[in-house]
Amino acid sequence: MAQSLIDINRMPRGGPDASCLDRLLETDRLEYLDRDDVDQRVKTSVIRALEWTGERFGNTERFAEVALAEVADVADPRILELGAGHGGLSRKLLDWHPTASLTVTDVDEESVAAMAAGELGEHPRVTVRQMDATAIDAADGAFDLAVFALSFHHLAPAQAARVFAEGTRVAATLVIIDLPRPTSPLHLVRLATMLPFAPLLPFVHDGVISSLRTYSPSALRALAEYADPAIELDLRSGLLSPQVVVARRGDAAASLPKGQR
Ligand SMILES: C[S@@+](CC[C@H](N)C(=O)[O-])C[C@H]1O[C@@H](n2cnc3c(N)ncnc32)[C@H](O)[C@@H]1O
Secondary structure, three states: OOOOHHHHHHOOOOOOOOOHHHHHOOOOOOOHHHOOOOOHHHHHHHHHHHHHHHHHOOHHHHHHHHHHHHOOOOOOOEEEEEOOOOOHHHHHHHHHOOOOEEEEEEOOHHHHHHHHHOHHHHOOOEEEEEOEOOEOOOOOOOEEEEEEEOOHHHOOHHHHHHHHHHHHHHEEEEEEEEOOOOOHHHHHHHHHHHHHHOOOOHHHHHHHHHHHHOOOHHHHHHHHHHHOOOEEEEEEOOOOOOEEEEEEEHHHHHOOOHHHO
16 A cells, blocks of 8 residues: 555545635535435435436436456356445446356445346346445456445555555456546535525435546546556546546556556
8 A cells, every 4th residue: 555544534515625615515424325324215215216217318428438448358257246235337337248248246235136036137147246335255367357436435545555455456457437536616506506495305415425436537546546656547537527537456457468557
């Protein structure tokens, strides 16, 4: 580990060099999804809203394209979805890839039970199970790809760094997809449009907190470096579109064609 634990835990979500304003635009407050004192129906409504918006606005398809591009050269890819929530991404991957096998997981027991009770639970190429992305219960190299979508911001820095370490231990490639962290003025505008609805709609409440907890590209680099300096990142961030982080261990990255490193 390159930096001390205390440093990484104090790192702003905007990264080590975040501006004063950016440092104000973050919170330790938890989303409903992360709280034990919140009615399960509220959490389920957030998960359902995520599933619906993912389908409606095309994110589920976009994320599936990103994931499958990373295993395009693997005949029968073994894919691990972490923090799957509703399982929409895994269902899309199964639809689109005729031989991929999927291990579909989440740390939340209720979400895992709901996914296991649905279509995924009966699929012959699927295993549904509970799993913590910060302590993955799988052997080194067990997967060709691990994917963690719209979940990374839930984790405090030291835990988030664990995802880099664990994801690249169990899979040749780790893909993290998360919200973009806009520049501070744009961030203020985004928050201002959401805040009036936050007390009314649990999905927006969690969206505001997500926005404040999202890591910037420089924070993502610092977290990966902290996890293991041998982890190499390919970071693709848009202004408003989700940011995509492709992480590999240096030795795995070196075996790829130059264009894909
Ligand atoms: C905002 S939801 C995203 C669900 C889905 N991936 C999507 O794209 O809509 C975040 C999910 O991350 C899960 N999560 C939070 N911490 C986790 C951890 N340490 N390991 C695995 N999953 C976690 C939550 O239970 C929740 O299902």
